[in-house]
Amino acid sequence: MRITRARHAGYCYGVQRALKIAREAAESSEKPIYTLGPIIHNPQVVKSLMRHGVNAVKSVDDVKEGTIIIRSHGVDPEIIRKATEKGLKVIDATCPFVAKAQQRAADLVNDGYNVIIVGERNHPEVVGLVAYAGHKAIVIENAKELKNLVLKNPVGVVVQTTQSIENLNRVVESLLYKVKDLKVFNTICNATSHRQEDARRLSRHVDLMIVVGGKNSANTTRLAQICRETNERTYHIETAEEIDGAWLKGVEHVGITAGASTPDWILEEVIERLKQESEKQEV
Ligand code: SF4
Incomplete structure (x- = not known):
């Protein structure tokens, strides 16, 4: 056979980078190290990091002292502010490709676009993108969800970095029937x-x-x-x-x-x- x-x-670049950051933090710090959510979506790797003193927590509220690592998916900037105010050390391991999508979402809102984010609405990366769009974005998972949406020009699109190009294509094609003024950033990495x-x-x-x-x-x-x-x-x-x-x-x-x-x-x-x-x- x-x-x-x-x-x-x-492993992709963003995951390798986040893991390297977490391991280096664990080696160089005496204080506890936490990640906001599992550092990557792989239970076996998360368990191995726990043995090196890196533990996942659900929220900044669960941490009293030490270091918080922002994983490659990125987060709402409000969470970073909250952690810093609490006196926690924040290490940002957001993947640069996700950071680029966050920036695109923020720029579109600042330029007056009505923002659509194509992605899974409950995925942490998408939750972060919505925050960067000032919580004004509409999230759709596929073209079917556009059917009953009333959209105003101009519309700007960003995509969760791990979406498929076919899904993005179908969304853009449907949008072309609905709006005249459309700007699309293909933020798939x-x-x-x-x-x-x-x-x-x-x-x-x-x-x-x-x-x-x-x-x-x-x-x-x-x-x-x-x-x-x-x-x-x-x-x-x-x-x-x-x-x-x-x-x-x-x-x-x-x-x-x-x-x-x-x-x-x-x-x-x-x-x-x-x-x-x-x-x-x-x-
Ligand atoms: S955006 Fe791409 S490179 Fe970055 S963590 Fe996600 S899959 Fe990996």
């Missing part, structure tokens, strides 16, 4: 585009596609959706233990990809397990 790993798979393009291409050529990453990770879930569109034998797993040997019956070629928050060691374990299961099938 052949196993092909997508060229772009696993390169890491996301590359992972999605590779996954789409690979899933067309294999018998089975495995997508590895946190079940709570938006970008991994989207990768799985994209693969499923072209290959219905797609499985989204978090760890190697979830692999069921029965999936491999009659399979000659397996494709593997992973979300931006999946470490390499988990991918390697998955590949190893697939090899073992494949050998069992051959016996």
